[in-house]
Each structure stands twice: as C-alpha cells, then as structure tokens.
Amino acid sequence: MNPQTTSASESIADHAAGVIETYLTEVQRHMKIAVKPGRKSAEAVHQPRVFARRAYASLKVYEQWISDRQQRWFCKQLTRIRDVAGRLRDLDVLIERYQSVSQNEQSSSKRLRKVLPGLRKKRLDRLTELKALHVRLMSEKKYASHQSALLAKLKSRSIQNNAEERYEAFARLRIMAVAEKFVSLGSLPLNSLEVIHRFRIGAKKLRYTLEVLSDAFPEDRFVVIHKTVTRLQDLLGEINDCRLARRRLRKWSAKCFSKKLSQQLKSQLLVEQDRQKSLRKELSAHWNSQSIADFQSLIDDLLAV
Structure with a gap:
C-alpha cells in the first residue's frame, strides 16, 4: 500500500516526492538483502522486483513532474533490476516446485534428480548478475545520487494552492x-x-497505480477493489509461471545433449501443461461477464467519491 498520507497543505509534487522516495529507497534496501551472502530464499529475490515495479509505477504516475532525463535513467535501471530479479525468481519458482514433489512418487523423484542441479547452476549465474548490478548501481552511489537529484527537483516544483x-x-x-x-x-x-x-500486465499496472494513489480514496472502498485486483493478478501470475516454465524447459530440452535428461525435461513439460490447463479453467470460472460488470461497479463507486 501507499505509505504516504496526504495533508491539506500538501501539493501533488510533495506527494510525488514522498511516494517516490519511499519506493526508491525500498528498492535499495531489498537489493542489499537479496545479494547478502547466504541468502537463498525466493522471497528475498522477489522483493527487489516488486519494489522496482512499484517505483516504476510511481514515476509513471507523476511523470509530468519529473524531467525526461531523470525519468529515462530511473526507468532504465528499474527495468534492469526487475528483469534480472525476475529471471532469478522464475528459476526459484521452478526449483521450489520440483523440490515439492512427494518423495513417495519415486518415478517423479528420479525424473527430476538431474534437473534440479542444472536449475541451481542457472540460478547461481543469475544471482551473480544481480550482485554485479547491485555493485554498479548501489555500491558506486550512482543510484543514490540520481535519487537525491530527482527528489530535490520535485520538491522545488511544489505548488501549495x-x-x-x-x-x-x-x-x-x-x-x-x-x-x-x-x-x-x-x-x-x-x-x-x-x-x-x-491482461496480466494490465492487472499489474492497475494494482500498482492503485497503491501509489491509495490515500486519495476511502479505505473501505479501496481495500475491496485492491483485493479483487490482487487475487486476479495472483491467478494470472500462476498461469504465467507455467508459461515461463514450459518455455524454459523446451529451450533446455532442445539444447540438451543427454537423451535421458531430454526425455525427463519433456515429461516435466507435460506436467506444466496440465497445471496450466487447470489454472485456465479456474480463470474462466473466476473472470466472466458478471465479474467484469461487478468490477466496473466497484471502479465507478471508487471514482464517484
């Protein structure tokens, strides 16, 4: 949610400065946590990506108050962070998914025995890439310097009436x-x-824009619509995880020199295909003409305040 609270004396530029500063600072903090030695959890890697998206959304919401040069620089860096952390997170999803295979399913366990080490190696490569990005942006103070300049410019444009x-x-x-x-x-x-x-991209944009501007609306109405969008985005995200897993497994299988491992990867492709089919059925049941009409009513109520 938006950590900023608007007061009667605060201008749009003031509000923009508060929100953007919070999100950009959180990107720095979570990048530091993600690259910390020994840090292995998928959630630690997921957070830099989440806050990079939120920071990006806040810059887009308030783009008319930000210079083109500052906007381009930050959007470029946040996109890099999001993409590198995203590739790392996708591998974490695959690793956690395959590790969760029940030990009593011996055929599945054997099939995945050689798949997991390869995924872990790829994860290590992506983590090295994220660490290099952290050093280049954070340790060399480039990010902090640009952030200070952006915030100073925003605060100088404050309008009070x-x-x-x-x-x-x-x-x-x-x-x-x-x-x-x-x-x-x-x-x-x-x-x-x-x-x-x-549709998933549209859901993400709406969710993050809602969060940036949350304090402009009554909390009870905002919470209902935010929960609706978040639930839908989560379901769309699971479908996308399957899509990415299938694409990665296909590419890996095509490059694989081991016939046995290639067969194992193709077998796992079928598992992902079935999972995706089930999730798409769930989406059809969850999002239909009635739910679209209900959602439009929620938006109308929110904007009518």
Whole structure:
C-alpha cells in the first residue's frame, strides 16, 4: 500500500516526492538483502522486483513532474533490476516446485534428480548478475545520487494552492485511465496465452497505480477493489509461471545433449501443461461477464467519491 498520507497543505509534487522516495529507497534496501551472502530464499529475490515495479509505477504516475532525463535513467535501471530479479525468481519458482514433489512418487523423484542441479547452476549465474548490478548501481552511489537529484527537483516544483482537492482529482483521472484499459483487456476472450499475458500486465499496472494513489480514496472502498485486483493478478501470475516454465524447459530440452535428461525435461513439460490447463479453467470460472460488470461497479463507486 501507499505509505504516504496526504495533508491539506500538501501539493501533488510533495506527494510525488514522498511516494517516490519511499519506493526508491525500498528498492535499495531489498537489493542489499537479496545479494547478502547466504541468502537463498525466493522471497528475498522477489522483493527487489516488486519494489522496482512499484517505483516504476510511481514515476509513471507523476511523470509530468519529473524531467525526461531523470525519468529515462530511473526507468532504465528499474527495468534492469526487475528483469534480472525476475529471471532469478522464475528459476526459484521452478526449483521450489520440483523440490515439492512427494518423495513417495519415486518415478517423479528420479525424473527430476538431474534437473534440479542444472536449475541451481542457472540460478547461481543469475544471482551473480544481480550482485554485479547491485555493485554498479548501489555500491558506486550512482543510484543514490540520481535519487537525491530527482527528489530535490520535485520538491522545488511544489505548488501549495488547493493541493488536496487537486490531488484527489488527479488521482481519479489516473485510476480511471488505467482501469479503462484493464477492463478493455479483460473483456477480450481469454482464449490464448498472449491475450492472458496482456491482461496480466494490465492487472499489474492497475494494482500498482492503485497503491501509489491509495490515500486519495476511502479505505473501505479501496481495500475491496485492491483485493479483487490482487487475487486476479495472483491467478494470472500462476498461469504465467507455467508459461515461463514450459518455455524454459523446451529451450533446455532442445539444447540438451543427454537423451535421458531430454526425455525427463519433456515429461516435466507435460506436467506444466496440465497445471496450466487447470489454472485456465479456474480463470474462466473466476473472470466472466458478471465479474467484469461487478468490477466496473466497484471502479465507478471508487471514482464517484
């Protein structure tokens, strides 16, 4: 959620500075945790990606108050962090998924015995890449220097007249635009992975924009719509995890020189295919014409305040 609380004397630029500073600082903090020696949990790697997305969303929401040069620099670096941490997190998902195979399923255990070491090796390579990015951006103070310059510029652009009223109107317009795009994407037939992928991206944009601007709306109405979007995004994310797992396994199988390992990878592909099919059925039951209408009503109620 948005950690910033708007006061009557605060301008949009003031609010932007507070939110952006919080998210950019959290990116730094979680990057440091993720690359800490001995840190192996998937959640530790997931957090830099999450906060990079939130920081990116906050920059986009307030882009008219930020110079093009500052916007480009931070968006480029946050995209790098998100992509590297994302590839690492995708491997963690595969490793945790395959480790969870029941030990009494001997055929599955044997099939995955040679798969897991390869995944762990790939994970180590990606972690090395994340550490190098951390050194280049954080340890050399480039990130902190750019952050200070951006915040100083924002605070110098503060406008004080009727700040709260303008902020709430601004927030409604931003949410309206992103929500319209989300509903438009969700109204398409979700009969292909490409359409589902675009819908997932729309859900992420709406969720993070809602979080950036959360304090412009009554908490009770905001919580309902945020939970709805988060639940849907989680389901779409699981479908995407299967899509990425299948793509990675196909590429790995094609490059594999061991016939036995290649067969093991292809067998796991079928497992991911079945999992994805089940999740898509769940999506069809969860998101339909009635749920779209209900969601639109929630948005209308939120923006009518």
